[in-house]
Amino acid sequence: MVNELVTQSWVRLEALRAELARAGVDGFIVPRADEFLGEYVPPSGERLAWLTGFTGSAGLAIVLPDRAAVFSDGRYTTQLAQETDPALWERRHLVEEPPAAWLKEHAAGKRIGYDPWLHPQAALDRFAASGATLVPLAANPLDAAWADRPAAPSATAEPWPLEHAGRSSAEKREAIARELRDARQDAVVLADAHSVAWVLNMRGGDLGHTPLALAFALLRSDASVTLFMDPAKAGPALREALGNAVAIEPRSGLPAALAALRGRTVRLDPEATPAWFAETLRAAGALAVAGADPVRLPRATKNGAEQEGARAAHRRDARAMARFLAWFAARAGAGGLTELAAADRLLAFRREEALFRAESFPAIAGAGEHGAIIHYRATEATNRPVRPNESFLLDSGGQYLDGTTDITRTLWTGPGTPPAELRARYTLVLRGMVALAATRFPAGVAGPHLDAIARRPLWEAGLDYDHGTGHGVGAFLSVHEGPAAFSRSAANVALREGMILSDEPGFYLPGAYGIRIENLLLVRTDATVPGPRPWLRFETLTLVPFERALIDPDALVPGERAWIDAYHARVLAEISPGLDEATASWLRGACAPL
Template identity: 70%
Template structure:
């Protein structure tokens, strides 16, 4: 079917359902950022393949809303004759609906939207109608089957804490809140709480399912029985019952008269609706697993360090190879990404990429979440900017790193070096920050932007996101972003530090390391506890893009110390040719007049 035919088929299905419009989010029933092929409804309908977006379909018009990471990409992928493109922050869906559909009946799939998101649409003045079946699924004739990979134990040598201890702590939190149970709709919560991992998604090791955690620390795991082999059932123990997903409605009805926690931002609206109909009291509150999962225990912290040290060897091999190969002009965006993946595959405990590498040369680097395809793949040419954003899943940790490189052999233009250096200054400003306990990510976002703001520049994405432990490369609840919830940073959290600058049609710059939140040492007259960051990522910056004269003495000293650390920790594990390249790449910056 063509895009026009898909949209027409959906509109016909909406007329049969008796609604005037329909919401199509980029989500499946677990509401995660990454979805299996069977959950790619938004991509099927619109051809937009970004990881965040919402489509609104009305009888005579349709719009797609996405954030600044994807507006350029969406503009390239959408048919403008069918779709209006809107920035979801600057032009929210509620305003568009108020203008074009007030008073109508707006249908939605209660499995694909959290209650909080639906309530934010109330000012649009429409009647929201929960549909018993998704009309898009009825017209998506070649929809892939749901994934069925097995759920497997994640050894405690990597998890750090036995699953029964995690359940006991979460159950204690429920008891203290006077709650009888909690709904677990986020498969990341299942993975962490039960110490299981799976293969239902390409880059995030999840076994998709749902759970109920009770205040006595018992739990029910709702997955098809074939997904849970005998080894995993034995691992789960006697306090965890595995039930088919079809038994979920009956299980919720069995909670009649009980107080059940439901996270309104991270749980499909279907759960709260079903619980209320059953006579349960719905208590809104955060998923009890989300914050503990984000605060990595000592074993997970050491696993992250070890994973980054091993990953650094693969990165060094790639960067040394790229420095020699790029000026020749024989590599493409896809061949470079494949070479990096090949190096990573040789690293112990490697399981997969943590996301498809963003490999963008020249103008493609300005597309913030660019994905090279057979159609878009282009040669990496001499004397241009190249951005590579990539990561890996290891059994002991998850990595995510971005480097912006100059291909040579000629010198980088002065304007490019100035802008790269300002991005680097923002990157350093966050890495070296000390801050009081209680401060949240949104409070720190501006530190990474100051050097760009000084000359009227900015970037249209958050500065950093949380990262899981052999889990999602994008993990809540903390983030460095003006749009994020003000969740205080806590020791053990891992977040990315990735400011950037993008000049459409020419190049993109982004520099990313992962940071571990830790306690800061006491200083004279300090009246409250402070926190700081430990940099986990070990990969040199491209010295050819740094204008050392623009850096302060402290910033130059920080870069030299970081590069020296990379050399000391990584070179001994590299082959002689890579080690030799590293010595040159990590040489101290020379101040210029």
């Protein structure tokens, strides 16, 4: 089977090289993106996986006639090595060994093709510094080589109820149009399907775990909108909700709509809009100006209804998690479980909760050494038993009609005592998570300023983790949402009241175990700090106990112990009333004071 996959990879790579020769270019850049430039793509957009075998959510490949490289970040180092053939692909770190630097070393002066639908202008600008000549191609040569490419998704789009959205689409459209008028701009291209979904209060089923209808939109300064999406996807309920101010046209109508903007000023987000739009607008005689997507910050700053929805969704999700953890604790030490069986059982518990729609991403259920693969995904080929006396990392989440959840717990299967090293490192990770959750900070502070707080306990022990500490989370949208994040490489975006971010430090020992602990945090105003300058704090949304067997209480300072005890008391008070007695009994033990 392995030899068959290697042969398949070679055949696909050579087929692409043949297409590149026909196109008259010396190489080609293959991003892990479709035309909507999102983190998650439908099967028809999985070009990088088809070509290289790498299935992670962040990556890029460059193909030259005599060599090829595939890039990803620290979350996928192990996975990249497992899924790609070293005889065909050089493996490179996306941050430490940037693709532009590799291109400069190996292809300076060469003609390198790209699909203008799959790259934002900002990414092309970074490649331009390589010394290669970038050549936009009218047709993607990989698609020509991909004979059995799946069809594009065609799920029905639906309105998102106002009781959950909190603001009408008309109100949102007018707010964005007012910003355009103030900037003396005539329109904005909304190329991020999440922004389209938010401003139109529209959700869909084009992706397996993110409730999106993949679409583009043109929003004008008079608040009118043209939605570019297969009209067959818009049912009567959505058309009624959108009203006459929103026209729906097929994507084939985009060139004519952009041509009609001749002489007009149109905003494009250079980080989130395919380069095709700027090229087409310039050819039409419009003035394309760079500017941030005006929907990103309002979307990330949850209103009152979205905040209440998040709290309600997390309470229901916590009940499902409590039922799962009680079930897991009674069975894991005896053996007989597998990674997939555990993930399936958790999904079954979530499906019993009201307003549940789907997982927010495929569950990461990694037993023992699989936990060290940061974004591991169990398959029939990799699925292994959950054995007694080992760690088990479970990162999962749910899409509920009123909110999106994401939680990680590292568990001990028992029945024996965990090794001292594992307890010590788990406790360091927990201390970092608590430190960030308990932080108060002045307005104006951004995620990169807070990232080190969660790392400090690990740093003091000479340890670290190769991923960001946290990401933004949407409101019944993507589990990974910008623009704010806790990361050294994140954009310098000040945190605002209403933002929801994850708090998830970790530690990974390849071949042995992985530790990650994750709660979601809601940014709130802290009125207890005197003085004229506003201060902010975090409200913890996740309500699930930590793994007591892995906590070393003696390694905690009094403030950390008090925080954990108070958190567990809150979990017990808010979650136990909705549980059966057996689960409630387990929860009382899990939440007892340290």
